[in-house]
Amino acid sequence: QQQVKQSPQSLIVQKGGISIINCAYENTAFDYFPWYQQFPGKGPALLIAIRPDVSEKKEGRFTISFNKSAKQFSLHIMDSQPGDSATYFCAASKWNGQNFVFGPGTRLSVLP
Amino acid sequence: ETGVTQSPTHLIKTRGQQVTLRCSSQSGHNTVSWYQQALGQGPQFIFQYYREEENGRGNFPPRFSGLQFPNYSSELNVNALELDDSALYLCASSFYRGYEQYFGPGTRLTVT
Numbered sequence: 001q002q003q004v005k006q007s008p009q010s011l012i013v014q015k016g017g018i019s020i021i022n023c024a025y026e027n028t029a030f031d032y033f034p035w036y037q038q039f040p041g042k043g044p045a046l047l048i049a050i051r052p053d054v055s056e057k058k059e060g061r062f063t064i065s066f067n068k069s070a071k072q073f074s075l076h077i078m079d080s081q082p083g084d085s086a087t088y089f090c091a092a093s094k095w096n097g098q099n100f101v102f103g104p105g106t107r108l109s110v111l112p
Numbered sequence: 113e114t115g116v117t118q119s120p121t122h123l124i125k126t127r128g129q130q131v132t133l134r135c136s137s138q139s140g141h142n143t144v145s146w147y148q149q150a151l152g153q154g155p156q157f158i159f160q161y162y163r164e165e166e167n168g169r170g171n172f173p174p175r176f177s178g179l180q181f182p183n184y185s186s187e188l189n190v191n192a193l194e195l196d197d198s199a200l201y202l203c204a205s206s207f208y209r210g211y212e213q214y215f216g217p218g219t220r221l222t223v224t
Contacts, residue, residue, distance in 0.1 A: 006154075034212075043116075043202050043215035044155065089154050098168030100145065100213065102154030 004092050006103030013110050019077040021106045023090035026071065030092040030101075035064065035075045038087045038105075047088075048075070080110045116205050116216035124222045125193050133188045133219045135203030143167070144186040145213060146178060147202040155202055161186055162208075190221075198223045 005024045013019045023033075031052055036044035050057045050064040050073065057064045063076040077084055090103040117136045125131050137144050143162045147155035157170035161180035175191040184205070190197060200220050204213035 036215075041217075043204075043217045046212060046214060049212065091154075096168075098157075098160055099170060100147075100155075100157050102147075102156070104154050105152075 004090060004101050004103040006090050006106055008106060009104070010107040011109070013080045013108065015080065015082060015110055015112050017080050017110075019080045019084070019108055019110070020074060021088055021090070021108075022072065022074045023092075023103050024070075024072045025092045025101075027092070027101075028071070029094050031095050032093045033064070033066065033073050034091050034093075035062075036089045036091065036102075038089065044089060077108075080108075082110045082112050084108060085110050116203060116214055118201075118203050118216040118219050120219060121217070122220045122222075124224065127193055127195060127223055129193050130189065130191045131193060131221060133190075133201050133203075133221070135186045135188070135205075135216060137184045137186070137203075137205035138214050141205035141207050141214070142184050143206045143208060144180055144184065145204045145206070146186070146188045147204065147215075148172075148197075149200040149202055149218070151199070158188070193223045195223050197221065 034049035035047045037047045038044040048059050048062045052068045061078045066073045087105045089105050093100045119134045145160040146158040149155040159169040160167045164180045177189045180186045200218040202218045204215045206213045
């Protein structure tokens with residue numbers, strides 16, 4: 001019940017295309033859903049996050065879509081750039097920030 | 113504003129030894145969480161410290177222990193090292209026991 005599933009495992013997109021990564025969770029007590037971007041040799045960097053009282057949140061080229069009834073959320077990267085090539089992790093947490101659960105990650109490659 | 117820092121960057125230990133990893137939280141943050149990230153996987157929550165007390169723990173054995181100091185910096189101690197403990201150890205800080213966690217660059221531990 002603590003697991004967060006993430007797909008695809010890897011993704012190749014042409015420059016300017018849209019990258020879409022999907023996640024699903026089981027625990028209905030989760031109420032915070034962040035996405036992290038990680039470059040090789042670096043710690044994860046917070047990209048964007050959403051809470052279940054909204055269905056969509058947009059920050060620049062990054063959009064989270066949230067479907068509470070399906071217990072799914074996704075990250076859309078518009079106008080993907082080679083600099084976006086990294087591993088992306090979705091995560092879920094309860095209100096008190098304990099027990100952050102991360103997905104297994106998606107390795108994104110954006111071709112020039 | 114100073115970000116999360118961790119030391120050392122890399123560490124090589126022998127099976128059975130003990131190790132201490134250190135983390136300085138971001139300015140203004142009073143909560144520190146520790147994660148283990150095996151190669152090619154998402155971070156796994158070890159435990160969280162808030163106001164010098166453990167505030168939640170993941171599925172890790174007692175030989176993983178920690179401390180938080182009055183200045184909110186933190187240590188992760190691992191006793192009786194095993195080969196499977198080889199991983200990137202990440203520290204994340206947040207304001208209160210809240211949601212937005214900011215990660216340090218990690219400590220790469222290799223157990224031989």
